[in-house]
Amino acid sequence: MTSSTQTAMPDSLMADSRAGQGETPAVRLTGITKTFGDNMVVQPLDLDIRQNEFFSILGPSGCGKTTLMRMITGFETPTDGSIELAGSSVDGLPTRKRDLNMLFQSYALFPHLTVFENVAFELRVRREPKKDITRRVQDALDLVRLGDLGERKTDQLSGGQRQRVALARAVVSRPAVVLLDEPLGALDQQLRKEMQIELKRMQRDVGITFIYVTHDQEEALSMSDRIAVMWKGRLLQIGSPQEIYDAPATEFVASFIGSCNIIPAISAGPGNAPTVAGIGEVPAVEVGAAEPVGSHVSVAVRPERMSVSASAPATGWSTTGTLTEAVYLGHEWRYGIRLGSDAHVFTTVPSTQLGPELGALRTGDSIFVSWAEKDARVLAE
Amino acid sequence: MVTTAAQTAKPATVVKPRRKPRIQNGYAWLLLTPGLLSVLLLAVWPMVLVGRNSFATSDQYGAVTGGFTFESYLALFDPVYAKTMGYSLGIAAINTVLCLIIGYIVSNYIVAQSPQRQSLLLLLLIVPFWTDFLVRTFAWITLLGNGGPILWFAHLLGIPLDPLVPSQTAVMLALIYAFLPTAVFPIYASMRGIDPSLKEAATDLGCGWWQTHARVIAPLSTPGIIGAALLTFVPTLGVFVIPVLLGGGKELLVGNLIVTLYTEFRNQPMGAALSMVLLVLMLLSIAIGALLLKARKRSA
C-alpha cells in the first residue's frame, strides 16, 4: 500500500511526468496519495504540469480525477506526498492562499449577486482599488463575451452564459493555474463544441495554466497540449494527444481513447512477432519493457489502420477471417470480422473506397485482413 | 467511434396547463367548515370580545358594563405602563439578537454534519417541547437557585456566587433557552438549501471564515434569519411565566402586566386595551419582516 515504486507506467513513459531541467513547473506533485477509509482513491503519483499548458486529466467515472483536483486546490488534504505551485511547497497552505482558482462543475455562482458582482468577488475580497476592479471585471466579461450582461442576476442566464461567468470569475485575478472540473458536462452537444473552441482560445489569450478534467476523450484530444490518462487512481500514460492516440501504453489507454481492436496473443520474446491463436505470427511493435516468452499479451490495432479485401493483397502480410457483419453508416461501412480462433475485430471502410469485389461479400464469407507492423502494438495485459 | 447524426435537437418548450382555481364547488367549503368554525370560535371571536371590551367601561368590581370610551387606552399613557412597554421591547430585542447569533452558529454547525447526525441533532432540539413550558421553567429555578448544581459547583471552586434566582440573568437565560430552538429551525432550513460548493467557491476566491459568512452564507440565509427574528421577537413580548418565576416579578413584561390587570386589578377594559396594543405591535413587526423579505426578493 505504501510503496512509492508502484507504478503503472513503463520507465520510458514515466519520463514525461517530469518537466525538463531548468524549467519550473506550474504544478508539481510528488508521491501524492489519497485514501478514504481503506479505499486508496489516488495511488502514489508524480506529475509535473508545465507553465501555460492546457493539461487534461482524462479517465472514467470514479477514477479519482476530482479527488486529485481537490488536493491541488487544497479542499482535500493528501494522505501522503507533497504539492508545489510555481516551485514552492503549498502543503498545509489553505485554499485561499494558493494562487489558483477552480471552475466548479455546478459553476457555483453566487445567486444573491449580479454577474458583475460575481466576477468582482475575488478582487473585492482581496481589497483591490475600486476603479481597478471595475476595469478588470469589465475586461474579464469582455473576454468571455458577456460585456453587456453585468447587471443581470445569475438566474437570468442560460447554461452557456453561466459557464462564461464562472470562467470570467476564475480568471479575473489572473491566477497562475485554473482548474476546471468537467466544466462542459451540463451543456448540450452543440454548446459543448462551441465552448471547447472558446475555452482553448481563452486559455491561449490569457496565458494561464489550465488543468482540465474530463471523461470525454474527444474533448481531451481536441483541446489539450498534454493528456494524462487516469484509471483506478493511477496515471497510466502522459503525453500529447498524438502520442496518446498513436502510441497507447496500455490496453486500457488504447481502448479508452478512440476505439481499438484488442487481439489476445502470446509473446515470443523481444524482437519476435507475437503469435495469435489460429493465425500464427502477426506483425506488431513492442513497446516498453519486453514481455517474457510465452506470456499473454494483446495486439492493439486501430480499426482505421486495418485494411480488408476480398482477395489476398499482392504484397505484405495478410490473414483471412470470417465476415460476421457489414453495416452501412452512410459515409463508411463497418465490418465485423472473426479472426483466428477467438478474436473479433472490426474495421471501417470509407463508402467512396468500397470496390465491387468487397461490396459483393456476404456475412460468412472469407475476408482478407492486413495491417502494417508500425500500426499494431504489443501491450501487456 | 463511428459518429452518428449529430443530436442537436433542442428540448421542446414545455407549456404548463393553466390550473383551474380549486375552490369552486360547494364540496370544498364543506370540507373547510370544521377548520373555519374552530378558527372563528376559538381565535376570532375571543379577539373580537377583547377588542370590544377594550372600549368598554366597567363598574367598580371590574365587570364590563358596556358603553364606548377611549379611557382605557388613554390610561395606558401612564409612565408606569410606558416603562413596562419599553422594557418589554428591549428585552425582546436583546433576546432576539442573542437567539439569532446562537441560532446561526448552531445551524451552521448542524448543516456541516452527516445527514444522520443532522436528524439526531434536530431531534435533540425538539425533545424539550415534549415537556410542559411551565415545568421547564421550574427546572431553571432548581438549576440556578439555592442548592442547585451551578451554585454547588461554584462553591466547590471557591467562587462566592449568590443564588441566580431571582435575577435578570436568570430571566435572560430562560428566555434564550425557550426561544433558541424556534430560532434554529428557520435558519437551519435556509442554510441547508445552500449549495456546499458555494462555500468552497468563496474559499477558493480568497475568503476566510468570517468573509465566507459575511459575503455568502449569511446573505443567503436571510430568509431564515428574518423568519427566526419574527418567531422570537413577537412571542417574547407576550411571555409572562418566566419573569414571575425567575425574575421575582420585579421587572414585568407586557404579558405580566396584562395578567395583572385582568386578575389582580380586575380592570378588564385596560387589560383588553393593553392586549390590543400588544397585538398591533406584533402585527407591525410581522409586517416589517414581510417587507424586508419582499425587498430582498426584489433585489435578488
Ligand SMILES: Nc1ncnc2c1ncn2[C@@H]1O[C@H](COP(=O)(O)OP(=O)(O)OP(=O)(O)O)[C@@H](O)[C@H]1O
Ligand atoms: N469524501 C469521500 N469519502 C469517501 N470516498 C470518496 C470521497 N470522495 C470521493 N470518494 C471516492 O473516491 C473515488 C474517486 O472519486 P472522484 O470523485 O475523484 O472520481 P472522478 O474521477 O472525479 O469521477 P467522476 O468522473 O464521476 O466525477 C470514488 O470511488 C468515490 O466514491
Ligand SMILES: [Mg+2]
Ligand atoms: Mg469528478
